[in-house]
Amino acid sequence: MMTINHVKIFAPATLANVGPGFDVLGIALDQPGDIVIAERKNEKGLSFSLHDASNPLPGNHKNVAAHVANLMLEEFNPPYGISMILQKNMPIGSGLGSSGASSAAAALAINTLLPKPLAKMDLVRFAMEGEMLASGSPHADNVAPALLGGACLIRSYHPLDILKLPVKNDLFWIVAHPHIEIQTQAARAILPEMIPLTIAVKQWGNLAGLITGLIQGDSGLVGRSLIDHIIEPVRAHLIPGFYEVKAAALTAGALGFSISGSGPSVFAVTPTRELAVRVATQIQKTFLTLSHIKCDIYISNINLEGANILEQSS
Amino acid sequence: MMTINHVKIFAPATLANVGPGFDVLGIALDQPGDIVIAERKNEKGLSFSLHDASNPLPGNHKNVAAHVANLMLEEFNPPYGISMILQKNMPIGSGLGSSGASSAAAALAINTLLPKPLAKMDLVRFAMEGEMLASGSPHADNVAPALLGGACLIRSYHPLDILKLPVKNDLFWIVAHPHIEIQTQAARAILPEMIPLTIAVKQWGNLAGLITGLIQGDSGLVGRSLIDHIIEPVRAHLIPGFYEVKAAALTAGALGFSISGSGPSVFAVTPTRELAVRVATQIQKTFLTLSHIKCDIYISNINLEGANILEQSS
Numbered sequence: 242m243m244t245i246n247h248v249k250i251f252a253p254a255t256l257a258n259v260g261p262g263f264d265v266l267g268i269a270l271d272q273p274g275d276i277v278i279a280e281r282k283n284e285k286g287l288s289f290s291l292h293d294a295s296n297p298l299p300g301n302h303k304n305v306a307a308h309v310a311n312l313m314l315e316e317f318n319p320p321y322g323i324s325m326i327l328q329k330n331m332p333i334g335s336g337l338g339s340s341g342a343s344s345a346a347a348a349l350a351i352n353t354l355l356p357k358p359l360a361k362m363d364l365v366r367f368a369m370e371g372e373m374l375a376s377g378s379p380h381a382d383n384v385a386p387a388l389l390g391g392a393c394l395i396r397s398y399h400p401l402d403i404l405k406l407p408v409k410n411d412l413f414w415i416v417a418h419p420h421i422e423i424q425t426q427a428a429r430a431i432l433p434e435m436i437p438l439t440i441a442v443k444q445w446g447n448l449a450g451l452i453t454g455l456i457q458g459d460s461g462l463v464g465r466s467l468i469d470h471i472i473e474p475v476r477a478h479l480i481p482g483f484y485e486v487k488a489a490a491l492t493a494g495a496l497g498f499s500i501s502g503s504g505p506s507v508f509a510v511t512p513t514r515e516l517a518v519r520v521a522t523q524i525q526k527t528f529l530t531l532s533h534i535k536c537d538i539y540i541s542n543i544n545l546e547g548a549n550i551l552e553q554s555s
Numbered sequence: 556m557m558t559i560n561h562v563k564i565f566a567p568a569t570l571a572n573v574g575p576g577f578d579v580l581g582i583a584l585d586q587p588g589d590i591v592i593a594e595r596k597n598e599k600g601l602s603f604s605l606h607d608a609s610n611p612l613p614g615n616h617k618n619v620a621a622h623v624a625n626l627m628l629e630e631f632n633p634p635y636g637i638s639m640i641l642q643k644n645m646p647i648g649s650g651l652g653s654s655g656a657s658s659a660a661a662a663l664a665i666n667t668l669l670p671k672p673l674a675k676m677d678l679v680r681f682a683m684e685g686e687m688l689a690s691g692s693p694h695a696d697n698v699a700p701a702l703l704g705g706a707c708l709i710r711s712y713h714p715l716d717i718l719k720l721p722v723k724n725d726l727f728w729i730v731a732h733p734h735i736e737i738q739t740q741a742a743r744a745i746l747p748e749m750i751p752l753t754i755a756v757k758q759w760g761n762l763a764g765l766i767t768g769l770i771q772g773d774s775g776l777v778g779r780s781l782i783d784h785i786i787e788p789v790r791a792h793l794i795p796g797f798y799e800v801k802a803a804a805l806t807a808g809a810l811g812f813s814i815s816g817s818g819p820s821v822f823a824v825t826p827t828r829e830l831a832v833r834v835a836t837q838i839q840k841t842f843l844t845l846s847h848i849k850c851d852i853y854i855s856n857i858n859l860e861g862a863n864i865l866e867q868s869s
Contacts, residue, residue, distance in 0.1 A: 262759075
């Protein structure tokens with residue numbers, strides 16, 4: 242096998258907490274995403290740099306990509322060091338799995354340079370440590386789809402059991418990132434500790450419907466299952482004009498609409514690209530006219546590939 | 556279209572609250588089941604009789620089959636009456652959907668005799684009224700599979716949204732009915748009103764895994780998803796020796812094991828009929844030696860047909 246000395250990796254943004262799937266379901270998007278460039282160097286250890294002057298990201302020690310890279314170098318102790326550049330293309334605290342994408346890209350970069358690379362699934366536990374650093378919680382619903390692609394179910398954390406669902410990938414997912422910031426930790430702090438059993442039953446009925454709809458490619462079922470009775474009601478007020486934007490999206494033809502991750506990004510789903518564009522326009526317009534908030538829009542099917550190698554050389 | 560004057564209907568037992576699927580998932584079995592014989596008579600109204608001397612069932616007015624029949628006759632007001640016999644083949648309070656089977660059989664019987672029969676799906680709301688009478692709660696997770704067959708997801712009650720899941724039907728379901736009685740209402744009364752969000756997340760992760768496993772025919776996934784963190788722990792003590800029986804079933808090769816409906820019946824799932832027989836033997840033996848409780852055993856795949864017409868004539 243050829244030794245790989247240089248690699249360039251892309252890892253995509255992800256949509257987590259998909260409607261009723263809080264903490265267990267995540268979906269990979271085509272864009273945005275982060276890029277990690279890594280190469281072997283003679284001196285052991287990691288030298289890390291960040292290419293994004295516009296983002297106030299923490300430096301080397303607290304950057305999630307550097308953290309994941311350091312953990313993997315410690316564990317595998319290869320006879321070389323790594324020089325790593327993170328090209329950060331999305332803001333932290335967006336609800337688009339920004340730290341998950343950086344962690345996934347770093348994990349796949351280090352892995353690709355290893356003498357005996359692991360399977361992508363085995364990288365999830367390293368990338369989860371990036372999430373631990375970023376949010377204080379080692380969740381996998383962003384890093385799993387960022388690495389593996391597709392719609393990933395985290396059935397269980399102990400033991401870790403991640404399933405890439407066999408989705409029919411014909412729906413269009415619109416993600417809108419309004420230019421406001423929500424800290425993941427703050428968004429988690431407002432969650433209720435206890436919930437009524439009757440509400441939990443509604444939530445898991447909808448999640449079961451959503452999973453079935455994704456697997457069968459039943460757009461109507463996906464749409465009417467995208468109801469979140471627990472998380473959306475408490476987080477919606479963190480996003481100015483949330484309910485007006487939601488109403489505008491549904492009126493414009495979205496099958497469903499909810500918060501992406503812990504916000505402030507929101508997402509909608511449509512059966513066609515044409516409708517997706519129409520819905521996106523209404524989301525953007527409503528955020529702007531109502532709350533004077535600009536937002537970036539991304540439209541894609543589910544990204545089935547996940548983190549991937551853009552370039553490699555020996 | 557030929558007028559049908561006489562009909563004989565079978566409706567099967569059902570397994571509800573399947574593992575993590577409390578109140579939303581039910582599965583139809585091949586047996587046991589109830590039979591309803593109905594025929595038109597000249598005088599309007601219902602005459603009802605029950606063929607089961609061994610069961611202390613309520614008489615005409617409170618019998619669920621009679622209740623469902625009366626409701627349908629009121630709603631459709633056909634120019635004839637109905638003479639109905641319910642052949643009750645399973646005990647009430649068994650956790651096998653006894654009242655659901657009677658309700659489903661009655662609904663399909665009345666429907667088959669109507670000048671313009673409805674689709675089976677449209678009968679669910681009538682059969683649910685039988686459940687309302689029996690348990691004080693109009694749940695659909697027994698009547699839906701009893702009518703429609705298969706594994707049915709009750710995604711939502713308001714509006715009612717029932718899905719027959721596209722299962723790969725290669726697993727064997729063992730249901731054991733120990734000869735003790737639990738009242739559905741009592742079993743509901745001990746349920747917690749509030750549950751921790753963290754536990755709910757585990758539950759819906761497992762339900763999503765179970766649904767995926769059933770659709771994909773992934774027996775390992777079905778087995779490891781059959782974990783109920785919420786209902787089983789509070790209801791297990793109503794069933795003498797529950798945990799010992801569970802351990803015996805799992806040791807004998809069951810992939811998963813939990814309570815059927817609100818008990819006292821329990822169920823297990825295996826990938827082969829041979830293993831199903833071995834597991835059934837261990838369940839029976841453990842109930843008997845440990846608690847001196849006899850139990851009936853039923854083994855089948857999922858019954859994909861549900862309530863069906865055994866005989867009809869003009």
